[in-house]
Amino acid sequence: MSTTGSQPGLVREAVEVLTFQAGYNTNAVLAGSAMLGLAAGVVGVLALLRRRSLVADAIGHATLPGVVAAFLVAVALGGTGRSLPVLLLGAAINGMAAVGCIFAILRYTRLREDAAIGIVLGVFFGVGVVMLSYVQDPANTGGASPAGLHHFIYGQTAAMRAGDAMFMAVLAVVAVAVVLTLFKELALGAFNADFARVLGYHVGVLDAIVLGLIVLVTVAGLQAVGLILVVALLVIPPVTARLWTDRLVPLVFIAGVVGLCTGFVGAAVSAVLPRTPAGSVIVLCGGAVFVLSLLVAPRHGAIATAGRRIAQRLRIAGDHFLEAAYEHRVSRRGETAIPQRTVDAMQRLWGWPVWMRPLVLGGLQRRGLMRRTEAGFELTEPGIASGARIARNHRLWEQYLLRYADIAPGHVDWSTDMVEHVLSPELVAELEAALADGGSENT
Amino acid sequence: MTTGVVHPGHLPESLAGLPEHSPDSPLSIHAMTVAYQRKPVLWDVDYDAPARSLVAIVGPNGAGKSTLIKAALGLVPRATGLVEFWGEPFKRVRDRVAYVPQRESVDWTFPVSALDVVCMGRYRRVGWCRPVGRAHRDAAMACLERVGLVDLARRQISQLSGGQQQRVFLARALAQEADLYIMDEPFAGVDAATERAIVELLAELRDAGKTALVVHHDLQTVPQYFDQALLLNMRVVAAGAIDEVFTQHNLQKTYGGKLTLLSEAAEAIARSDLRVR
Numbered sequence: 001m002s003t004t005g006s007q008p009g010l011v012r013e014a015v016e017v018l019t020f021q022a023g024y025n026t027n028a029v030l031a032g033s034a035m036l037g038l039a040a041g042v043v044g045v046l047a048l049l050r051r052r053s054l055v056a057d058a059i060g061h062a063t064l065p066g067v068v069a070a071f072l073v074a075v076a077l078g079g080t081g082r083s084l085p086v087l088l089l090g091a092a093i094n095g096m097a098a099v100g101c102i103f104a105i106l107r108y109t110r111l112r113e114d115a116a117i118g119i120v121l122g123v124f125f126g127v128g129v130v131m132l133s134y135v136q137d138p139a140n141t142g143g144a145s146p147a148g149l150h151h152f153i154y155g156q157t158a159a160m161r162a163g164d165a166m167f168m169a170v171l172a173v174v175a176v177a178v179v180l181t182l183f184k185e186l187a188l189g190a191f192n193a194d195f196a197r198v199l200g201y202h203v204g205v206l207d208a209i210v211l212g213l214i215v216l217v218t219v220a221g222l223q224a225v226g227l228i229l230v231v232a233l234l235v236i237p238p239v240t241a242r243l244w245t246d247r248l249v250p251l252v253f254i255a256g257v258v259g260l261c262t263g264f265v266g267a268a269v270s271a272v273l274p275r276t277p278a279g280s281v282i283v284l285c286g287g288a289v290f291v292l293s294l295l296v297a298p299r300h301g302a303i304a305t306a307g308r309r310i311a312q313r314l315r316i317a318g319d320h321f322l323e324a325a326y327e328h329r330v331s332r333r334g335e336t337a338i339p340q341r342t343v344d345a346m347q348r349l350w351g352w353p354v355w356m357r358p359l360v361l362g363g364l365q366r367r368g369l370m371r372r373t374e375a376g377f378e379l380t381e382p383g384i385a386s387g388a389r390i391a392r393n394h395r396l397w398e399q400y401l402l403r404y405a406d407i408a409p410g411h412v413d414w415s416t417d418m419v420e421h422v423l424s425p426e427l428v429a430e431l432e433a434a435l436a437d438g439g440s441e442n443t
Numbered sequence: 444m445t446t447g448v449v450h451p452g453h454l455p456e457s458l459a460g461l462p463e464h465s466p467d468s469p470l471s472i473h474a475m476t477v478a479y480q481r482k483p484v485l486w487d488v489d490y491d492a493p494a495r496s497l498v499a500i501v502g503p504n505g506a507g508k509s510t511l512i513k514a515a516l517g518l519v520p521r522a523t524g525l526v527e528f529w530g531e532p533f534k535r536v537r538d539r540v541a542y543v544p545q546r547e548s549v550d551w552t553f554p555v556s557a558l559d560v561v562c563m564g565r566y567r568r569v570g571w572c573r574p575v576g577r578a579h580r581d582a583a584m585a586c587l588e589r590v591g592l593v594d595l596a597r598r599q600i601s602q603l604s605g606g607q608q609q610r611v612f613l614a615r616a617l618a619q620e621a622d623l624y625i626m627d628e629p630f631a632g633v634d635a636a637t638e639r640a641i642v643e644l645l646a647e648l649r650d651a652g653k654t655a656l657v658v659h660h661d662l663q664t665v666p667q668y669f670d671q672a673l674l675l676n677m678r679v680v681a682a683g684a685i686d687e688v689f690t691q692h693n694l695q696k697t698y699g700g701k702l703t704l705l706s707e708a709a710e711a712i713a714r715s716d717l718r719v720r
Contacts, residue, residue, distance in 0.1 A: 049553065049554075181572050182571075182572060184566065184569070184572075184573075184574070184575070185566075185571065185572075187555075188563055188566060190553075191549060191550070191553050191555065191560075191563075192544065192548070192549045192563070194513070194518050194542075194544050194548065195542060195544055195563065195615075197516075197517070197518055198516050198518070198537070198540070198542040199537070199563075199566055199567050200534075200537050200567065242554065245554065246554050246599035246601075247554055247555070247556065247599070248554050248555055248559065251554050
């Protein structure tokens with residue numbers, strides 16, 4: 001909780017940061033993080049489609065020993081060990097070594113991919129932690145300070161300099177450029193590798209490019225996001241985008257935008273609250289966008305899905321009601337009235353919850369299939385036609401099952417009750433034809 | 444048709460005595476053996492597909508039908524043997540060969556439309572790093588039209604029925620504009636409309652002088668849809684014109700008798716440390 005004194009200061013600072021007025025250094029970090037988020041989102045689409053997301057996690061963890069080793073090598077060669085490109089080169093080499101280990105394990109042992117990833121991830125990270133504690137002792141590094149190396153674990157934008165951010169942005173731009181150039185080929189390799197091989201593409205090379213891109217983004221994001229959470233940057237934007245679209249190009253676009261926004265906001269928050277690691281804020285932002293999308297996305301969202309289910313349930317209940325009302329009418333020789341107590345009996349028979357009855361009956365009235373009378377309800381002309389059609393479909397399917405599927409008469413009810421609602425006019429025609437042939441389908 | 448082994452290294456006159464190894468055959472397989480995890484699944488396959496014919500590849504489950512075409516296309520490694528297309532290695536004639544993989548071999552929730560999938564058949568013509576241009580899209584559309592799916596071109600592939608998905612794959616093969624069409628179980632689990640569409644398409648291909656090799660599982664329709672058959676059960680049982688090879692005797696040999704010796708030998712090789720390749 002902030003005191004009332006610091007609250008306005010914090011808000012002013014946040015506004016300054018978000019509107020690029022917080023100075024050159026902060027602006028560079030913000031732009032770099034946004035660019036990184038964009039690249040991770042775009043590369044993440046390929047990682048997701050090629051099912052390489054978990055490999056990305058292993059790569060992230062495996063970078064730690066690489067960073068420390070690069071530091072030690074730089075110090076041994078007389079440097080300060082503070083050069084970011086050198087540290088990231090070490091991270092990249094080790095990330096690729098981790099990929100090599102995973103594939104070697106898959107190739108030469110019977111282990112499956114999840115186990116192989118678990119082993120590589122754990123061992124590399126463990127080695128990294130040991131090495132990190134080793135370099136904390138100045139005696140081991142000849143006096144060079146390893147300060148800042150531990151920031152690679154959780155990520156820290158507050159300590160980043162403009163030059164570091166530029167470097168990150170350049171790596172991100174390279175990754176995006178490669179994806180956009182080779183998108184057609186990489187997507188084909190992910191969708192149908194065998195077909196790509198027949199066309200003459202070297203699928204191994206396409207796979208290596210995808211993995212190389214994952215390494216590139218991971219390494220670029222190390223300083224800002226940290227090696228533990230960088231995988232989330234690759235996973236969350238594409239799965240969020242997947243909820244919104246079924247097409248590849250929009251998928252890449254949306255994933256890129258989600259990544260860009262979360263990267264920007266995460267870096268901004270981390271700049272305002274220096275004790276908050278940027279990685280966690282970025283992941284929390286991404287997670288929030290994902291959960292929101294899970295709820296409200298059209299078609300694939302939870303609300304839309306529930307709405308569709310309810311609509312379908314109501315439609316089926318309405319069909320049942322029409323069918324029963326029609327048969328009631330037939331058995332009463334043209335009597336169209338449906339008294340209230342018959343409706344009560346139907347509700348009990350089908351076990352409708354209380355809320356369903358007004359919705360079902362209201363829906364039928366809105367569609368002009370039924371109208372209200374003093375004593376209850378009655379079917380309109382279109383309602384009678386609909387009821388007749390549903391009843392007929394029911395009979396047709398029942399006959400079909402009895403004749404061709406050898407299902408005992410007592411057992412056809414459930415499936416006919418379901419099927420009559422999904423029969424298309426074409427299927428009904430086929431059923432009629434099959435039944436008219438009198439059993440030729442069996443021979 | 445013999446099932447004898449012809450090694451490519453043999454003297455020319457020994458080859459001349461075997462008319463089935465003709466240089467204009469779209470696909471000739473010489474003494475090919477294929478093993479999965481050191482277990483042989485195809486032994487010494489020797490086969491020449493006649494040009495301008497529709498060939499059904501039939502055999503029981505596990506007979507190696509899919510393996511045969513995958514090994515021929517280089518999708519699974521061959522232990523031994525030589526495969527040639529029109530007398531040349533596959534690399535040199537890729538553009539003349541179209542491939543329809545099994546429908547189950549891909550993830551149909553992949554976020555692409557039917558048209559996007561068909562366009563993949565044009566990628567070699569489009570070239571690296573370039574978007575699919577207007578002309579190629581129109582060509583892909585024409586292929587969708589030939590399989591009766593023009594109205595569903597923009598639909599995401601998971602929203603197509605199984606038969607429609609199969610027709611998308613066929614359209615993609617058509618988009619390759621090849622001379623040899625290799626299809627892995629195109630009739631598996633499709634509706635009547637799709638079955639009719641495939642049969643019409645095969646007839647069109649034959650009339651256009653193309654060749655099709657089709658893995659097929661429904662023995663009843665083989666004589667109706669195809670003019671050649673390759674009966675397979677870990678080795679070639681018989682191959683040739685339908686009226687000659689589609690006999691009770693051959694079918695019995697393909698499906699009936701248990702291949703105790705071959706399968707046991709394969710198991711023994713798998714258990715041993717003998718390297719097949």
